[in-house]
Amino acid sequence: MKKRLAILALALVTVVTVNAQSKTIKTGESTVTWKGYKVTGSHEGTVDLKSGTLKFDDSKLTGGEFVIDMTTIGATDLEGDMKGKLDGHLKSDDFFGVSNYPTAKLVITKVKSTGKNSYKVTGNLTIKKTTKPVTFDMSVYGSKATATVKIDRSEYDVRYGSGSFFDNLGDKTIYDEFDLVVDLQF
Template sequence: MKKGILSLALTAVFGLTATANPIDGEKKEIKTSESTVTWKAYKVTGSHTGTIALKSGALEFDGDKLTGGEFVVDMTTINTTDLEGEYKQKLDGHLNSDDFFSTASNPTSKLVFTNVKSTGKNAYEVTGDLTIKGITKPITFDVSIYGSKATATLKVDRTNYDVKYGSGSFFDNLGDKTIYDEFDLVVDLQM
């Protein structure tokens, strides 16, 4: 009887210890100054490209397997790279305005991974919560990791985040002034 109680007590102690202290994964901070986020937006008459700076970010791993991530983007750094001078200043100002990203009242955007699924060697399908202008919506995209580098391409529907300016989905008779709802983000991360 005493042996049975001792075994039960040891099982309970070691069982609780095992569940109370799960193996923690490794969190790798992103080198924001060496990482890039490039955007490309499309309109009927062409496209525009630019960059935006990461404020902070980290990827989480269990061994060499990606398990999570969280990133904050500094929206006030929206920068058009395909224009110069007055046209660049006008577009940058417009993208910062309430017509687009309202960066004065929403200076950051955030992405938090909610599910990571391995799809092959160094490849993952990630679902995350993307917050722009205080609105959070799920987004799914692919991530590739090679050593200390990670890359991803995201297709974002801006109208999900109340960015409707020039959208043919909300306004009629825009003609060649129509701006397509989706834009691309190409992300190159250094850890």
């Protein structure tokens, strides 16, 4: 009887292990696009993934982890000196302080299926030295996943031009929330 239970337990572990998969993100084929807003308009750009994985049980998303290379943050809506100034400012301590914090990280902690190929995802996002939970929708089709994430930069001590920290900024105010549009290939 004990031998049968041991064989059954081993078979169950084997089935669970076979069904659990970790898929490596193809960072060179994936994109992360950001868009930040201010009173007088907006700016947009990209930032590169350094690494990433998505975890599945059968074909259902169950988790994942991503490292973002903050040293690559840059505007795509400007050229020349204006682009250089904005890129440098985003990398400075006024914003993301990439010399001290060269990466950001997202670790998925909870996944709930909301329909075929659709999920409500919660994860811990670390920017600079602060980790906060974020929740967003993700779709997975074949070897692709997409998500749009809204982030409140003030929660991560990114204060420059924020009306949450400074009064009387007028048309120099930069809104706290920015968007990330993520297209992953794995």
